[in-house]
Amino acid sequence: MDPTKRSRRWLGGALALAVGAGLTLVGITGTAQAADVNVAKNAGFESGLSNWTCSSGTGANTATPVRTGASALKATPAGMDNAKCTQTVAVQPNSTYSLEAWVQGSYVYLGASGTGTTDVSTWSPGAGTWNRLSTTFRTGPSTTSVTVYTHGWYGQSAYYVDDVSVFGPDGGGGQDPDPVVPPPPTGLAAGTATSSTIALNWGASSGATGYNVYRDGAKILSVGGASATVTNLAANTAYQFQVTATNSAGESAKSAAVTARTLPGGTDPRPPVPKHALTGYWQNFNNGATVQKLRDVQAQYDIIAVAFADATTTPGRLTFNLSSALGYANVDEFKSDVAAKKAAGKSVVLSVGGELGNVTINSDASATAFADSAWALMQEYGFSGVDIDLEHGINALYLTKALRQLSAKAGPGMVLTMAPQTLDMQSTGTQYFQLALNVKDILTVVNTQYYNSGAMLGCDGKVYSQGTVDFLTGLACIQLEGGLDPSQVGLGVPASTRGAGSGYISPSIVNNALDCLARGTGCGTFKPARTYPTLRGAMTWSTNWDATAGNAWSNAVGPHVHGLP
Known part of the structure; x- marks a missing residue:
C-alpha cells in the first residue's frame, strides 16, 4: 500500500496514519481508539456516485477539478434545489466522530443529521481553490446510523467535493477496501477506420477508473471509458494496439494486441454536414x-x-x-x-x-x-x-x-x-x-x-x-x-x-x-x-x-x- 494514499488522524497528540482515502469520518472518544476506521463508503467518489444520493439528479462524478485520485463530486443547485448529496453511515452509540471535507465553490455546506444528540454543520463562503471544512458530532445512546451530507446554495453555480473526511469506531459497516490494480482489459477490437483514424473498443475492466492506449508499444492516449479513436495516423498503414486499465493503485498489464490498418487516402467517410x-x-x-x-x-x-x-x-x-x-x-x-x-x-x-x-x-x-x-x-x-x-x-x-x-x-x-x-x-x-x-x-x-x-x-x-x-x-x-x-x-x-x-x-x-x-x-x-x-x-x-x-x-x-x- 502506498502510505501517501492514506488519511491522517491524531493519536495521543501525535499524527498517525490511518487506513483510507477520500471521504473520512474521524472518531474521537477522548483518546482515539485503535478500532477507529473510515466508516464512509466511496469516500473519494472514485466509484462515481455509488453509496451517495443527490437530490433531483443534481450530482455527478467529475474528473476535473479533483484534489486527489481520479474523480470528485460535482453538484449543481437548480431552482429551489440546493443540490444536497447524502450518505448514511453505520456508527456506534455514544461515540464521537469528526467530519471533514475538501470543497471548492460558493457556499458549500458539510454536516451530519440523525446523530441522536446535536446535529452539526459547517460551511465555506466560497473559494476558487480547495479548502478544508471540519466539525465533530457525538452519537446518542441508541444511534447506529448517521446521515452525512454536503449541499450548495440556491442560485449558486456548481460546487465540488473531494477527500471529505470522517473517522470513528466501526459501526459494523466496515470501510472501503484499499484499491487493487485492475486486471488487463479483454476483448480489444478495432472498429471503423479512415485514412487517418482507427476506432478501438474493449471490455470494461473491474475496478478501473481509466485506460491507457498503446500504439506499437508506446503510450499515446488516456481515456475514461472502454473505447477510443486514435487519430493522426498515416494512410494505408498497419498499427498494433494494446490497452491497460488504471486506478489509484496502479496500471494493469497490457491487453492482447490487435492489428488494424488505416484506409488509403481519399476514402474517409466524412459526415456531409455543412459549416452552417x-x-x-x-x-x-x-x-x-x-x-x-x-x-x-x-x-x-x-x-x-x-x-x-x-x-x-x-x-x-x-x-x-x-x-x-x-x-x-x-x-x-x-x-x-x-x-x-x-x-x-x-x-x-x-x-x-x-x-x-x-x-x-x-x-x-x-x-x-x-x-x-x-x-x-x-x-x-x-x-x-x-x-x-x-x-x-x-x-x-x-x-x-x-x-x-x-x-x-x-x-x-x-x-x-x-x-x-x-x-x-x-x-x-x-x-x-x-x-x-x-x-x-x-x-x-x-x-x-x-x-x-x-x-x-x-x-x-x-x-x-x-x-x-x-x-x-x-x-x-x-x-x-x-x-x-x-x-x-x-x-x-x-x-x-x-x-x-x-x-x-x-x-x-x-x-x-x-x-x-x-x-x-x-x-x-x-x-x-x-x-x-x-x-x-x-x-x-x-x-x-x-x-x-x-x-x-x-x-x-x-x-x-x-x-x-
Whole structure:
C-alpha cells in the first residue's frame, strides 16, 4: 500500500496514519481508539456516485477539478434545489466522530443529521481553490446510523467535493477496501477506420477508473471509458494496439494486441454536414401535421432527425418501428429514402427520446446495450448517427460512456446531435450540459429547444421572455461562453404556432438572432460581447409542421443559415 494514499488522524497528540482515502469520518472518544476506521463508503467518489444520493439528479462524478485520485463530486443547485448529496453511515452509540471535507465553490455546506444528540454543520463562503471544512458530532445512546451530507446554495453555480473526511469506531459497516490494480482489459477490437483514424473498443475492466492506449508499444492516449479513436495516423498503414486499465493503485498489464490498418487516402467517410446547417425533425407518426415520407422532406434541411427510436424492456436497448400511417409499402422503401437523402448530401440521424419517449442509461450494462443497438440500427437503416432528445432526465456519466462506445464502432463519420430543453442548458453544471462537454470531441451540434419554457435567464443574468431576439441570443450565449464551440451551437424553434405549446418565434426574429450571434447585427437589448461567425445554424420541430404552414419556416430560415459567414 502506498502510505501517501492514506488519511491522517491524531493519536495521543501525535499524527498517525490511518487506513483510507477520500471521504473520512474521524472518531474521537477522548483518546482515539485503535478500532477507529473510515466508516464512509466511496469516500473519494472514485466509484462515481455509488453509496451517495443527490437530490433531483443534481450530482455527478467529475474528473476535473479533483484534489486527489481520479474523480470528485460535482453538484449543481437548480431552482429551489440546493443540490444536497447524502450518505448514511453505520456508527456506534455514544461515540464521537469528526467530519471533514475538501470543497471548492460558493457556499458549500458539510454536516451530519440523525446523530441522536446535536446535529452539526459547517460551511465555506466560497473559494476558487480547495479548502478544508471540519466539525465533530457525538452519537446518542441508541444511534447506529448517521446521515452525512454536503449541499450548495440556491442560485449558486456548481460546487465540488473531494477527500471529505470522517473517522470513528466501526459501526459494523466496515470501510472501503484499499484499491487493487485492475486486471488487463479483454476483448480489444478495432472498429471503423479512415485514412487517418482507427476506432478501438474493449471490455470494461473491474475496478478501473481509466485506460491507457498503446500504439506499437508506446503510450499515446488516456481515456475514461472502454473505447477510443486514435487519430493522426498515416494512410494505408498497419498499427498494433494494446490497452491497460488504471486506478489509484496502479496500471494493469497490457491487453492482447490487435492489428488494424488505416484506409488509403481519399476514402474517409466524412459526415456531409455543412459549416452552417439546418436541422429538422421528421415525424414517424401522424399528429395532425402534414404526413411526409422521408423523400418529401424539404431540400433546405441538412440534418434530418427521424423521431423517434423506441425503448425496449432491456435498459438502454433501442429499436425502431416504422409507422404504418406514413404510407410506406414496406421498410425497404423507407431505407431507400434514407439512402437517397444521404446521396443528396443530407445526414439522417435517429432521434432518441422526445416528449413521451424515454430510454434509461444509468449503468455500464445499459450504456453498452445502447451503443450496440444504436450501431445495429445505423447499419440496418443507413442512419448517419443519433440525436439525443431525452426529456425526462439523463445520467451524464453513463450516457457519455454509451456515446463513446457508439463512436468507437461508427468512427468519425458519425453525426451526433442533441436537443435539450431550455432549462437543461441553463448552466454548465446540468447533466445535459456536462454530457455535451464530455463528448465535445465527437459532437456535431446542440440544438436547444428554445420553446415551451417561459421566461428564462440569459448569460448576463437578466430574464428574457420567449419570442424575442434577446431570448434566443441571451440563452445561446450561455453555451457559447460555457465551453461549446460555436460550430456546436444551434437555435431550436417551432416551425409554426401549432408546432409547440408556446414559444413560437417568427422566421424574421430567428434570422435576426442568427445575425446578432454571427455578425453582431440585428440584436435586441442584449448584444454579445463578441461574435460567433462559425455558429452552426438552426433547428425546427418539425419538417411536418413546416410543410403544414406552406414551408414558410424553411424557405425563410434555410437560405439565411446557409448564407451566414
